[in-house]
Amino acid sequence: MSEQEILARAFQEIVKTRRSIRLFDKVPVPEEVVRTALDLALLAPNSSNLQPWEFVWVRSTSKKEQLVQACFSQAAASTAAELIVCIARIDTWRRNCEDMKIQLKELANQGVRIPKAATHYYDKLVPMVYSQGPLGFWGVIKKLFVFFLGLKKPISREPSSISDMKIWATKSTALACENLMLSLRASGYDSCPLEGIDSKRIRKLLGLPGQVLIPMVIAIGKRRSDGVTLPRIRADKSWFVREV
Amino acid sequence: MSEQEILARAFQEIVKTRRSIRLFDKVPVPEEVVRTALDLALLAPNSSNLQPWEFVWVRSTSKKEQLVQACFSQAAASTAAELIVCIARIDTWRRNCEDMKIQLKELANQGVRIPKAATHYYDKLVPMVYSQGPLGFWGVIKKLFVFFLGLKKPISREPSSISDMKIWATKSTALACENLMLSLRASGYDSCPLEGIDSKRIRKLLGLPGQVLIPMVIAIGKRRSDGVTLPRIRADKSWFVREV
Numbered sequence: 001m002s003e004q005e006i007l008a009r010a011f012q013e014i015v016k017t018r019r020s021i022r023l024f025d026k027v028p029v030p031e032e033v034v035r036t037a038l039d040l041a042l043l044a045p046n047s048s049n050l051q052p053w054e055f056v057w058v059r060s061t062s063k064k065e066q067l068v069q070a071c072f073s074q075a076a077a078s079t080a081a082e083l084i085v086c087i088a089r090i091d092t093w094r095r096n097c098e099d100m101k102i103q104l105k106e107l108a109n110q111g112v113r114i115p116k117a118a119t120h121y122y123d124k125l126v127p128m129v130y131s132q133g134p135l136g137f138w139g140v141i142k143k144l145f146v147f148f149l150g151l152k153k154p155i156s157r158e159p160s161s162i163s164d165m166k167i168w169a170t171k172s173t174a175l176a177c178e179n180l181m182l183s184l185r186a187s188g189y190d191s192c193p194l195e196g197i198d199s200k201r202i203r204k205l206l207g208l209p210g211q212v213l214i215p216m217v218i219a220i221g222k223r224r225s226d227g228v229t230l231p232r233i234r235a236d237k238s239w240f241v242r243e244v
Numbered sequence: 245m246s247e248q249e250i251l252a253r254a255f256q257e258i259v260k261t262r263r264s265i266r267l268f269d270k271v272p273v274p275e276e277v278v279r280t281a282l283d284l285a286l287l288a289p290n291s292s293n294l295q296p297w298e299f300v301w302v303r304s305t306s307k308k309e310q311l312v313q314a315c316f317s318q319a320a321a322s323t324a325a326e327l328i329v330c331i332a333r334i335d336t337w338r339r340n341c342e343d344m345k346i347q348l349k350e351l352a353n354q355g356v357r358i359p360k361a362a363t364h365y366y367d368k369l370v371p372m373v374y375s376q377g378p379l380g381f382w383g384v385i386k387k388l389f390v391f392f393l394g395l396k397k398p399i400s401r402e403p404s405s406i407s408d409m410k411i412w413a414t415k416s417t418a419l420a421c422e423n424l425m426l427s428l429r430a431s432g433y434d435s436c437p438l439e440g441i442d443s444k445r446i447r448k449l450l451g452l453p454g455q456v457l458i459p460m461v462i463a464i465g466k467r468r469s470d471g472v473t474l475p476r477i478r479a480d481k482s483w484f485v486r487e488v
Binding site for chain 2: 215
């Protein structure tokens with residue numbers, strides 16, 4: 001088998017054996033396995049490299065207990081060895097944009113060729129595209145402007161509201177979450193992405209501002225033999241994949 | 245090396261070598277590679293297995309040309325061998341829920357043990373949780389109800405608006421998109437997730453209803469040696485990963 005075939009088969013095996021696990025065995029997950037999964041999560045592609053994600057690994061016994069309760073004490077949470085709260089933030093892009101500008105400058109100083117478009121992008125375009133102004137007012141202006149300009153030529157339409165920003169941040173965070181879950185599987189461990197959660201209680205528990213989103217809590221552990229409750233079911237592929 | 249180590253290393257290699265490619269070589273991508281990536285995309289975890297995703301592989305020359313224009317003719321799109329429009333739908337969950345009910349019944353008839361909770365979930369809970377009513381009215385009622393109930397005990401708070409539904413559908417679709425891009429990498433091919441797109445023009449081109457979202461267009465091809473424009477940059481990990 002060629003190197004490439006090994007990679008391709010490995011990936012198929014990882015994806016095909018990943019299931020959402022509802023009951024975990026009472027065995028610990030090596031710290032290294034979780035750390036690797038988190039590291040690989042941060043390598044996901046993300047919008048304009050503004051990294052709107054955050055992952056809180058809840059390890060203290062008392063916080064974990066409260067988190068389990070905020071996940072309705074469902075077995076996937078209560079039997080999990082580890083729990084990670086996955087957060088999408090619409091309030092960190094300015095900070096991360098500034099960091100990009102600094103890092104691009106440092107790279108340039110080291111002799112790396114940085115395209116002018118990249119510098120311009122973070123200096124000028126990012127603030128324009130992602131600012132929505134107080135109460136989203138600037139977003140409304142942008143939407144109007146874009147509507148008229150868009151009559152004549154293609155134009156980028158989102159994000160033009162706080163709501164768009166939430167979609168935007170959730171998207172990149174989900175890409176990272178998938179890396180995280182697949183990494184656990186690749187290491188022989190399992191996960192369950194929990195969306196049935198009390199986001200308000202979790203925000204309070206972690207001291208998060210009201211506007212952050214919690215796309216999911218990822219429960220982590222080793223699957224119990226009865227940890228998969230249903231066979232894998234998908235609707236007919238023709239409903240989801242079209243060629244035109 | 246154990247089987248598990250091979251999988252773990254393979255996954256690390258796939259994630260670490262995946263980069264957003266801005267210039268593709270002019271070589272075709274085998275149909276099988278794209279089909280496998282699409283198949284693996286559909287195996288991503290997703291909310292309540294309601295599969296709110298859709299992938300349109302745009303192959304006809306004229307449609308592809310128009311799609312490239314709707315991506316502002318950026319090089320990642322114009323040099324791509326293939327383009328897939330990734331769609332998040334908030335209008336297909338009822339259909340998919342009905343399908344789940346049918347498939348669960350079929351499995352039960354075949355002697356598979358289906359937990360009562362699963363049947364109940366699709367019969368009763370899904371319609372209650374995901375319906376937002378005309379103009380989101382039912383969502384407002386739910387939000388009020390949930391607010392008061394949530395004072396006493398943990399309760400699931402989302403989705404309780406059309407906006408929440410958009411976040412919800414985008415999340416599952418992004419999980420699938422990551423599978424798709426990683427699968428291409430595992431097969432030795434590359435991708436670029438494009439968000440700088442004219443969603444309105446793409447909806448029109450594909451005859452999609454106004455309410456569907458287009459989280460990204462994935463450009464596919466083989467990377468050119470100068471296809472990566474910047475070194476991989478991330479802000480300090482401590483900004484994104486916390487332990488509590």
